[in-house]
Amino acid sequence: MREQLEEAVAEGRMGDRLWLYATYHCNLACVYCLTESSPRIASRRAFSAPGMVQAVRDARELGFRSVGITGGEVFMLLDFPDTLARIAETLPVVVLTNGTLFTERLLDRLGRIADLDWALQISLDSDQPDRNDELRGPRNFARVLESIPRLLGRGIEVRLATTVERQTQAELERLCALHRRLGIPDDRHVVRPVVRRGRAAVEDMGVELGPTDVLPELTLTAEGAFLHPFAPTVRHGRTDLDLLVARQVAPLGEALGRFLRVVSGLPAGADVVRSLR
Numbered sequence: 001m002r003e004q005l006e007e008a009v010a011e012g013r014m015g016d017r018l019w020l021y022a023t024y025h026c027n028l029a030c031v032y033c034l035t036e037s038s039p040r041i042a043s044r045r046a047f048s049a050p051g052m053v054q055a056v057r058d059a060r061e062l063g064f065r066s067v068g069i070t071g072g073e074v075f076m077l078l079d080f081p082d083t084l085a086r087i088a089e090t091l092p093v094v095v096l097t098n099g100t101l102f103t104e105r106l107l108d109r110l111g112r113i114a115d116l117d118w119a120l121q122i123s124l125d126s127d128q129p130d131r132n133d134e135l136r137g138p139r140n141f142a143r144v145l146e147s148i149p150r151l152l153g154r155g156i157e158v159r160l161a162t163t164v165e166r167q168t169q170a171e172l173e174r175l176c177a178l179h180r181r182l183g184i185p186d187d188r189h190v191v192r193p194v195v196r197r198g199r200a201a202v203e204d205m206g207v208e209l210g211p212t213d214v215l216p217e218l219t220l221t222a223e224g225a226f227l228h229p230f231a232p233t234v235r236h237g238r239t240d241l242d243l244l245v246a247r248q249v250a251p252l253g254e255a256l257g258r259f260l261r262v263v264s265g266l267p268a269g270a271d272v273v274r275s276l277r
């Protein structure tokens with residue numbers, strides 16, 4: 001299985017990162033959210049901490065080289081720093097976060113594990129507070145800007161993610177100037193369009209996802225294994241199953257076997273442009 005994975009990665013059929021959706025619960029309710037996350041979401045779809053840790057241990061044995069953890073908002077899970085430490089002891093990790101829940105206590109807990117191989121990727125959509133907050137909620141800009149120096153000051157690597165719907169080119173350039181001033185270099189800034197899934201589809205926002213736009217990367221949620229991290233979305237409270245690969249996520253080898261069969265039938269190579277990451 002390890003050899004098959006390495007071959008598929010070398011052929012550009014899949015990435016060597018395993019994604020985990022830790023929870024669909026969130027303190028925010030962004031207008032375009034893929035997962036319809038909110039403080040009042042009916043089903044939080046939490047992935048158990050032992051389940052995530054075991055999946056990552058299995059992933060390392062199977063040949064995966066890194067892990068992405070997303071949601072919802074992972075810091076809604078009170079034990080998340082402990083889970084993160086156990087996962088980061090196994091493989092390098094990027095954690096996607098809205099950057100709004102960093103109390104001094106949480107920062108201290110994260111600072112104590114800063115020497116492990118992990119980074120935070122924080123969402124920020126504009127250099128203008130009102131334009132950003134229109135999409136992501138009141139005071140979001142201010143809270144993110146307060147968090148970044150406090151995280152960097154504790155030795156934590158910070159990346160930035162910008163989701164584009166109607167930002168101007170000048171606005172995006174000013175946002176880049178802002179992240180550079182904050183100490184985040186260009187190669188730690190991801191920019192991608194709103195994808196027309198989840199709340200974005202309901203709100204008539206974003207671009208349709210083409211079959212080869214996203215590099216397949218095995219993505220686990222409490223509900224199953226999916227083709228890539230833009231796949232396990234929620235619309236009108238129901239999980240989209242069009243890109244489901246397997247219902248069972250453990251043992252990981254079985255889910256990976258199904259995933260490899262699916263990706264072997266998809267186009268790959270130099271002709272395929274992956275426009276989203």
Ligand SMILES: C[S@@+](CC[C@H](N)C(=O)[O-])C[C@H]1O[C@@H](n2cnc3c(N)ncnc32)[C@H](O)[C@@H]1O
Nearest residue numbers: 032033034071072096097098123161194195200
């Ligand atoms: C679903 S969020 C989960 C992590 C965290 N709550 C956050 O907002 O960063 C992961 C990333 O997906 C982005 N995102 C949300 N909805 C999207 C959509 N419809 N299309 C593209 N990206 C989206 C968010 O802006 C964020 O950068």
Ligand code: SF4
Nearest residue numbers: 026030033037072098
């Ligand atoms: S994009 Fe992130 S912060 Fe916004 S509602 Fe969705 S999960 Fe929460």
